[in-house]
Amino acid sequence: MTEAPSEISRHAHAYIRQRIIRISRDGLVAWLRSIGIAAAVGVAYFLAAELSNSFLITPETVIFWPAAGISSGLLISLWSIGRWPVLAGVIVATAAANLLRHFGVATTAVWVIGNTAEPLIIAALMQHYFGAHFKIDRLYCVLGLFAAAVAGTAVASTWWTFVYYWLVGSLNEPAATWLHWIVSDFCGIVSVAPLVIGLAAALQQPPSWREVIEGVAPLAVLGVMTGVIVLLPPAPWQTVLPAALVFPMLLWLAARSQPVLAAAGASVVSISVALTAIYGLGHFGDASLSIDARVLQTEAIILVVAIGTTVLAALFAERRESEARLAQSNMLLERERDNRLSSIDTITASIVHEVRQPLAAIAANGSAARTLLEGTSPNVAEARAALDDMIDDSRRIGSALESARTLFQRFDQEHDLIDLNSIALSVLHSMDGELRRQEVKAQTILTPKMPSIRGNRNQLHQVMLNLIHNAVEAMVETTGRTRTLKIRTQLHGPNAVALSVEDSGSGIGSEQLSNIFEVYVTTKPQGMGLGLAICRTIIESHGGQLTVSSDGKNGATFKVVLPIEPSNEATVGRAG
Numbered sequence: 001m002t003e004a005p006s007e008i009s010r011h012a013h014a015y016i017r018q019r020i021i022r023i024s025r026d027g028l029v030a031w032l033r034s035i036g037i038a039a040a041v042g043v044a045y046f047l048a049a050e051l052s053n054s055f056l057i058t059p060e061t062v063i064f065w066p067a068a069g070i071s072s073g074l075l076i077s078l079w080s081i082g083r084w085p086v087l088a089g090v091i092v093a094t095a096a097a098n099l100l101r102h103f104g105v106a107t108t109a110v111w112v113i114g115n116t117a118e119p120l121i122i123a124a125l126m127q128h129y130f131g132a133h134f135k136i137d138r139l140y141c142v143l144g145l146f147a148a149a150v151a152g153t154a155v156a157s158t159w160w161t162f163v164y165y166w167l168v169g170s171l172n173e174p175a176a177t178w179l180h181w182i183v184s185d186f187c188g189i190v191s192v193a194p195l196v197i198g199l200a201a202a203l204q205q206p207p208s209w210r211e212v213i214e215g216v217a218p219l220a221v222l223g224v225m226t227g228v229i230v231l232l233p234p235a236p237w238q239t240v241l242p243a244a245l246v247f248p249m250l251l252w253l254a255a256r257s258q259p260v261l262a263a264a265g266a267s268v269v270s271i272s273v274a275l276t277a278i279y280g281l282g283h284f285g286d287a288s289l290s291i292d293a294r295v296l297q298t299e300a301i302i303l304v305v306a307i308g309t310t311v312l313a314a315l316f317a318e319r320r321e322s323e324a325r326l327a328q329s330n331m332l333l334e335r336e337r338d339n340r341l342s343s344i345d346t347i348t349a350s351i352v353h354e355v356r357q358p359l360a361a362i363a364a365n366g367s368a369a370r371t372l373l374e375g376t377s378p379n380v381a382e383a384r385a386a387l388d389d390m391i392d393d394s395r396r397i398g399s400a401l402e403s404a405r406t407l408f409q410r411f412d413q414e415h416d417l418i419d420l421n422s423i424a425l426s427v428l429h430s431m432d433g434e435l436r437r438q439e440v441k442a443q444t445i446l447t448p449k450m451p452s453i454r455g456n457r458n459q460l461h462q463v464m465l466n467l468i469h470n471a472v473e474a475m476v477e478t479t480g481r482t483r484t485l486k487i488r489t490q491l492h493g494p495n496a497v498a499l500s501v502e503d504s505g506s507g508i509g510s511e512q513l514s515n516i517f518e519v520y521v522t523t524k525p526q527g528m529g530l531g532l533a534i535c536r537t538i539i540e541s542h543g544g545q546l547t548v549s550s551d552g553k554n555g556a557t558f559k560v561v562l563p564i565e566p567s568n569e570a571t572v573g574r575a576g
Helices: 004-055 066-077 079-100 105-129 139-168 174-204 209-230 242-256 259-278 291-374 380-407 420-430 432-437 457-474 531-541
Strands: 416-418 441-446 453-455 484-491 496-502 545-550 556-563
Touching: 004 066, 004 079, 066 079, 066 105, 066 139, 066 174, 079 105, 105 139, 139 174, 139 291, 174 259, 174 291, 209 242, 209 259, 242 259, 242 291, 259 291, 291 380, 291 432, 380 420, 380 432, 416 420, 416 457, 420 432, 420 441, 420 457, 420 484, 420 496, 432 457, 453 457, 453 556, 457 484, 457 496, 457 531, 457 556, 531 545
Parallel strands: 441 484
Antiparallel strands: 416 453, 484 496, 496 556, 545 556
């Protein structure tokens, strides 16, 4: 007794130590993940910023700013797991890019605030209005992204213009500069952010190889076509917008591929057009046009290509999803139709199975009664007994039909107090003629004063009738020994009663014993394989069990166990 507290204390200390280790390990993993996200975002943003500063800038302004698309796309995709590391990466990358270009600390701080606020505003708006439901393949989400991009770029550009004009005083035309900053950032967002968001989604749910191949092939063709188009001589193409020539390939990407591949195509075209405009190559670098005209032309093309492609990709994605839902609905309808036809077939087969036996007995008793009455000395007593059997068999048909009807009904049936002994004796009495014809000796071992159960009398009567009839048929081929049918009732524990039907036939083989209660499984040449399946359904709907045992040589015993007080979950009258 004195060691118990120390034992408990040792276990408690071990548990606390394990929890501390686990918390520390989880914290270290989360910290390393945050560092990795921040570093990756910082590198991507820095490279995009340097690309823009080195290749996509004119003396007056930047044509478009892909870094804004990277920061916005990553922040939208990683909002729930890494928004702060993303923002940290943007801050560090912006500071590094500005300090490397020998900007002052104050100027660097201005750009850090603007470049951080812009994606934060866009991602926060998307999270507020769409949350986890945002997908790049939804048209309303794409339009929401464009609207959020307008809001974010407007706020950031207003901040930059205000600081530079009022504090630095280095802007000659603040309104024109403000508009240029809005358009260049908006172009970067609409042409790059969908690609980033699509890539993040593709990492979580990778597309199939077929989709990748169908997307990469037109991407390659699009890249070649873009190179050809931007190098076309100006004169023959002055009246035709060359960017329209890439529309068929972009349409192919939008219609046949995932939105991420369509976004990649739009990014290829946008970057190609911007580079050729800056370096005076091809149609978009026409030296006869002023730099402002070339910038406006390039930004217009980027907006048309990026917005049009993204919207088309979302529309086609929604159509593909609608077609998939329609195909699934058709499949479900066909399955429901097949289930209904199967249910009708099962009900029909059940009715045939249940009425075939009493109809055969009626025919046999009718033939016997006629023979008894047509003789020179009519045996009225035997004929009357045969007619009584016919009446009992007709009642059996009514009970069978009622049982089949209630078995497949979809509502609960009224429960009656039932005595299994009376059920057993009633069935034996109704089958007396058949037992005599088949020379079967019936033995009843009934426990007196058996507790009553609650259930459907017709259904339980049908179960008993089916089990006894099967037992009689199992002994038809029995020769060299007495055909004995034993009916036994007994208590089964404190809360259940049991009824068993035992025959002296040839038994059931082990290969059939395991699936004897399955639908369409039968041991009889002319059997339908429904009787035992229906019996099991009825017994289970009463909260009970139906089992079988046999050594494969000396008959079989079917045992029904029913609760004296059925559980509340038991539903009498439901077909499984």
